[in-house]
Amino acid sequence: MSWTAWLSQILAIVLALALAPLLMGWINQCRAWLQGRRAPGIGQPYRLLHKLFHKESVIAEAASPFFRAAPYVVFGCMALACGIVPTLSTELPLSPAADAIALVGLFAVARVFISLAAMDSGTAFGSLGARREMFIGFLAEPALLAVFFTASLISQSTALTSIVENLAHKEFAIYPSLAFAGIAFCCVSFAENARVPVDNPATHLELTMIHEALILEYSGRHLALIEWAAALKLFAYSCLGIALFCPWGIAEAEDPLALLVALPALFGKMAAGGAVLALIETLSAKMRIFRVPEFLATAFLLAVIGMLVHFLLGV
Amino acid sequence: MPPGNGGSGVNSGWLPLDWIMLAVAAWGGLGALGILAWRRFFIVSRILFPLGALVGLVLAVLAASALGGGVETAVLAVGLPHLPMHLRLDSLAAFFLIVLGAVGAGVSLFAAGYFRRGEGTPPGLMCAQYHNFLASMAGVLLADDAYAFMVAWECMAMASFFLVTANHKSPEIRQAGFLYLLIAHLGAIAILLCFGVLQAQTGDYTFANLRAQSLPSFWATVAFLLALLGFGAKAGVLPLHVWLPEAHPAAPSPVSALMSGLMLKTALYGLLRVGFDLLHQPQGWWGVLMIALGLATALFGVVFAAVQVDMKRLLAYSSIENIGLAVAGMGLALLFRAHAMPGLAALALTATLYHVASHACFKSLLFVGTGSVLHATGERNLGRLGGLLRKMPWVGWLVLVGVFASAGLPPLSGFVAEWLLLQSFLFTPGLADAFLNMIVPIAAVAIALVAALAGYTMVKFYGVIFLGQPREETLRTAHDAGWWERAGMLWLAAGCVALGLLPTVFIRLIDPVTQQLVGAGLADQAGLYGWWLLTPVTIERASYSPPLFLFGIAAACLLVFWLVRGRYHGHLRRSPPWDCGFAWQTTRMVDTAEGFGQPIRQIFEPFFRVERTLPSPFDIKPVYRSEVSDRFWYALYLPVMRAVEFVARQVGRLQQGRIAIYLLYSFLTLLFMLLMVRR
Numbered sequence: 001m002s003w004t005a006w007l008s009q010i011l012a013i014v015l016a017l018a019l020a021p022l023l024m025g026w027i028n029q030c031r032a033w034l035q036g037r038r039a040p041g042i043g044q045p046y047r048l049l050h051k052l053f054h055k056e057s058v059i060a061e062a063a064s065p066f067f068r069a070a071p072y073v074v075f076g077c078m079a080l081a082c083g084i085v086p087t088l089s090t091e092l093p094l095s096p097a098a099d100a101i102a103l104v105g106l107f108a109v110a111r112v113f114i115s116l117a118a119m120d121s122g123t124a125f126g127s128l129g130a131r132r133e134m135f136i137g138f139l140a141e142p143a144l145l146a147v148f149f150t151a152s153l154i155s156q157s158t159a160l161t162s163i164v165e166n167l168a169h170k171e172f173a174i175y176p177s178l179a180f181a182g183i184a185f186c187c188v189s190f191a192e193n194a195r196v197p198v199d200n201p202a203t204h205l206e207l208t209m210i211h212e213a214l215i216l217e218y219s220g221r222h223l224a225l226i227e228w229a230a231a232l233k234l235f236a237y238s239c240l241g242i243a244l245f246c247p248w249g250i251a252e253a254e255d256p257l258a259l260l261v262a263l264p265a266l267f268g269k270m271a272a273g274g275a276v277l278a279l280i281e282t283l284s285a286k287m288r289i290f291r292v293p294e295f296l297a298t299a300f301l302l303a304v305i306g307m308l309v310h311f312l313l314g315v
Numbered sequence: 316m317p318p319g320n321g322g323s324g325v326n327s328g329w330l331p332l333d334w335i336m337l338a339v340a341a342w343g344g345l346g347a348l349g350i351l352a353w354r355r356f357f358i359v360s361r362i363l364f365p366l367g368a369l370v371g372l373v374l375a376v377l378a379a380s381a382l383g384g385g386v387e388t389a390v391l392a393v394g395l396p397h398l399p400m401h402l403r404l405d406s407l408a409a410f411f412l413i414v415l416g417a418v419g420a421g422v423s424l425f426a427a428g429y430f431r432r433g434e435g436t437p438p439g440l441m442c443a444q445y446h447n448f449l450a451s452m453a454g455v456l457l458a459d460d461a462y463a464f465m466v467a468w469e470c471m472a473m474a475s476f477f478l479v480t481a482n483h484k485s486p487e488i489r490q491a492g493f494l495y496l497l498i499a500h501l502g503a504i505a506i507l508l509c510f511g512v513l514q515a516q517t518g519d520y521t522f523a524n525l526r527a528q529s530l531p532s533f534w535a536t537v538a539f540l541l542a543l544l545g546f547g548a549k550a551g552v553l554p555l556h557v558w559l560p561e562a563h564p565a566a567p568s569p570v571s572a573l574m575s576g577l578m579l580k581t582a583l584y585g586l587l588r589v590g591f592d593l594l595h596q597p598q599g600w601w602g603v604l605m606i607a608l609g610l611a612t613a614l615f616g617v618v619f620a621a622v623q624v625d626m627k628r629l630l631a632y633s634s635i636e637n638i639g640l641a642v643a644g645m646g647l648a649l650l651f652r653a654h655a656m657p658g659l660a661a662l663a664l665t666a667t668l669y670h671v672a673s674h675a676c677f678k679s680l681l682f683v684g685t686g687s688v689l690h691a692t693g694e695r696n697l698g699r700l701g702g703l704l705r706k707m708p709w710v711g712w713l714v715l716v717g718v719f720a721s722a723g724l725p726p727l728s729g730f731v732a733e734w735l736l737l738q739s740f741l742f743t744p745g746l747a748d749a750f751l752n753m754i755v756p757i758a759a760v761a762i763a764l765v766a767a768l769a770g771y772t773m774v775k776f777y778g779v780i781f782l783g784q785p786r787e788e789t790l791r792t793a794h795d796a797g798w799w800e801r802a803g804m805l806w807l808a809a810g811c812v813a814l815g816l817l818p819t820v821f822i823r824l825i826d827p828v829t830q831q832l833v834g835a836g837l838a839d840q841a842g843l844y845g846w847w848l849l850t851p852v853t854i855e856r857a858s859y860s861p862p863l864f865l866f867g868i869a870a871a872c873l874l875v876f877w878l879v880r881g882r883y884h885g886h887l888r889r890s891p892p893w894d895c896g897f898a899w900q901t902t903r904m905v906d907t908a909e910g911f912g913q914p915i916r917q918i919f920e921p922f923f924r925v926e927r928t929l930p931s932p933f934d935i936k937p938v939y940r941s942e943v944s945d946r947f948w949y950a951l952y953l954p955v956m957r958a959v960e961f962v963a964r965q966v967g968r969l970q971q972g973r974i975a976i977y978l979l980y981s982f983l984t985l986l987f988m989l990l991m992v993r994r
Contacts, residue, residue, distance in 0.1 A: 053883045060892035062784060064704050076871035083867065096848060097863035098725075101734055105725040108770055109868075112724060115774050119906075122702060122784035123894040127906035130778060134771045135914045141767040146760045149741060153756060158741065158857040206895065217893055220886075221879050293918050304760055311753040 016082035030278035057220030070117035129213030146303030180306030187299035349442030375416030383827030403459035425803025502548030564627030568686025576679035605646025613639030666735035697908035728814035
């Protein structure tokens with residue numbers, strides 16, 4: 001690995017850390033426009049993080065060290081995930097550390113940590129949130145893996161960089177297996193990132209909240225880390241979606257110039273993706289919690305159909 | 316068992332097998348000493364059990380040194396006339412002996428602190444049965460003829476039966492013990508018949524002879540199915556699993572740990588021995604059958620684990636799940652072997668064996684952890700536990716390691732096994748059958764589902780026991796485990812971490828086994844890029860580096876911690892929990908195990924047989940009860956039981972209780988025999 005590879009690795013992580021709140025801000029902005037509200041400004045997530053970091057942290061009397069460690073671990077997992085997912089370049093020194101399956105494992109670690117932390121303070125909402133989060137997790141995780149399996153069967157590899165390189169070299173066409181997998185991936189992303197059809201990030205209504213119930217007891221710097229980690233997760237999923245389903249423009253050679261091309265391409269795709277997400281969130285209503293299994297089972301089956309289509313058609 | 320072996324005489328010339336026999340004999344000897352020290356609690360718990368742990372450790376080291384060093388055999392002078400016991404140490408046996416010794420050592424250390432004065436069975440008897448159990452498991456692994464195998468197998472079943480019924484005053488435990496004994500013997504009969512088929516009317520029951528026979532494909536299939544039935548009954552494969560969630564929780568916790576962690580593995584060993592070693596004309600559909608059975612077992616086990624409210628039953632069901640995964644992996648290896656693809660067979664087999672070692676570590680750890688909780692609180696029901704992490708920090712944090720390993724989270728041991736298993740299921744290019752080519756990767760998705768559900772189950776298990784608020788007042792006086800118990804758990808937890816972080820090192824240990832069974836190994840390829848990077852096929856295809864993974868997370872955490880503290884501040888205030896401002900909440904409002912299992916109960920409803928008692932609106936003291944039970948019990952076991960009872964009643968008519976009638980029976984029998992002889 002040369003210095004440019006390490007450079008692009010560090011650049012990828014720094015870029016993710018810096019831009020993840022911006023993506024959140026952009027989605028909120030689009031959503032406000034679409035819903036006819038005045039937007040709070042695209043930099044609002046940064047201001048929120050800054051405010052939270054300055055605030056004192058209040059934790060429950062009964063909370064154990066686990067509760068205090070969890071935000072750091074979750075943040076660490078998401079930062080590592082952003083380092084593994086090919087954002088700008090497929091020349092990533094960290095990427096052999098974890099392939100697609102290990103990436104799903106990484107998300108699972110974060111989920112288990114935050115769920116256990118929510119149960120730790122011993123409140124009714126905490127355990128409710130933990131149950132719902134794990135419930136959605138166990139439905140979404142196999143679906144996500146099935147999406148990855150489709151992609152890895154096509155490219156005969158589970159290494160993300162190999163998958164992306166392989167897919168980027170395919171000629172431009174609609175591949176049925178990838179189309180199925182893409183729809184499944186979108187469904188899983190909504191569920192995993194607590195977006196509207198599954199969860200509403202802006203609610204505190206006890207009947208409906210999932211992610212918010214998990215982090216109800218957090219405040220100050222811990223909450224800031226969790227919010228940032230959530231933004232990082234959304235960023236990582238967006239990058240994954242882009243890398244798997246429209247990888248064109250990603251830098252493959254160890255070439256600084258290719259990075260210069262990849263950067264605006266990434267910006268453009270992200271902005272478009274964020275706008276589409278905001279549109280979907282505006283158009284759809286949140287579903288009842290026991291409708292979620294149907295939604296995710298559909299995603300799961302779509303991904304499996306993607307695999308079958310790959311076998312039947314050979315593409 | 317004296318090492319009366321023919322091959323070597325003097326001390327300096329002893330082979331590993333002799334030393335191993337000596338170690339196994341030492342276990343037996345410790346058991347005998349236990350009988351002598353009947354009620355001397357101190358001697359049993361502080362001397363005999365730690366010595367047993369030491370023997371286990373020595374056994375593991377000896378077996379590791381023998382791994383890959385060629386086959387050694389010995390003939391023991393004990394046994395029936397003209398039927399001596401043959402022993403054999405090859406890589407397969409050595410690998411399982413390592414697992415047995417290492418995990419047995421941890422459990423014995425724990426047991427040294429676990430058994431208390433004045434509980435049920437006298438400590439000396441407990442010690443005797445415990446060490447006989449260990450020694451007979453080693454005997455099963457070493458046996459080289461059907462006779463020695465069956466003797467060791469039955470000793471194992473008997474010793475574990477007595478251990479299960481240690482607390483025999485309680486009727487449920489007696490019942491569980493009976494069910495266990497019954498199914499163990501059904502299995503033993505099937506195994507015996509399997510050996511009978513394998514010897515192909517030569518009358519020679521040594522494994523060397525069984526190996527040399529080449530059976531016609533029909534009889535090979537019969538032998539394989541009998542083995543699957545017999546060993547499956549011991550392993551808890553569907554539909555012969557019903558004894559497992561009854562018997563494993565009934566035993567004292569260290570024994571549950573041995574049964575779940577090790578005894579189930581001897582059944583897997585038996586399947587490997589028969590399916591890969593003794594039978595050498597595998598047919599593809601055997602593998603498919605095993606994959607299907609394994610996945611069904613795994614899914615069934617994990618779904619039931621998720622709705623359990625008894626912590627030891629939960630773990631027992633989780634064992635069924637893990638056995639299912641191992642059987643599926645084994646089936647895949649068999650399938651590849653039948654299609655003459657040794658490389659992929661080695662990958663699948665490595666995954667299976669890795670899973671075996673990993674499950675032995677984490678399940679033993681979790682079971683002994685529940686033992687500590689049981690001792691501290693006297694409670695097995697998840698609905699009455701909670702908040703124990705603060706009272707029992709050692710147990711809590713060590714069990715957390717087991718929980719993470721069991722949930723298949725990186726970078727611990729469970730994930731490596733799962734990852735290897737998924738890799739082997741995903742890459743099936745060029746299986747002769749196009750349909751299989753398509754179906755096998757779909758099985759990978761089923762494994763992913765099982766793994767995700769295992770995560771759910773483990774969060775429930777840990778969260779309800781150790782986190783939150785204590786649900787009963789009595790829990791406030793719970794005490795942490797003693798030093799012996801901590802040492803045992805620490806050893807097992809270290810196993811989970813080591814297996815998770817250093818897969819290339821352990822795959823090197825598995826390599827001789829796969830070389831022996833399928834003629835290929837992963838060791839060279841897996842560690843090609845250094846000890847820290849696992850590349851089972853090629854680096855372009857898949858790679859995973861647990862140390863780098865852990866380092867990445869840890870570095871990110873520490874960096875963020877340092878930055879946040881440096882840039883901002885570390886102020887912290889404790890207050891009552893916020894909980895959306897509701898100030899009157901009690902521990903009864905927090906999710907119990909029932910509540911946590913509710914989504915699973917709803918989604919997987921067809922799996923269960925649920926009995927609900929709903930209160931009417933006018934009840935003053937409303938009671939809501941819902942009980943989840945196993946459909947197999949009602950659909951399969953009860954009809955069989957009724958049929959057996961019916962037949963027994965009909966046969967019972969022969970018994971008249973009058974001597975004249977019995978004399979008539981004897982006379983008729985004699986007449987019949989004479990007729991037979993004349994002809």
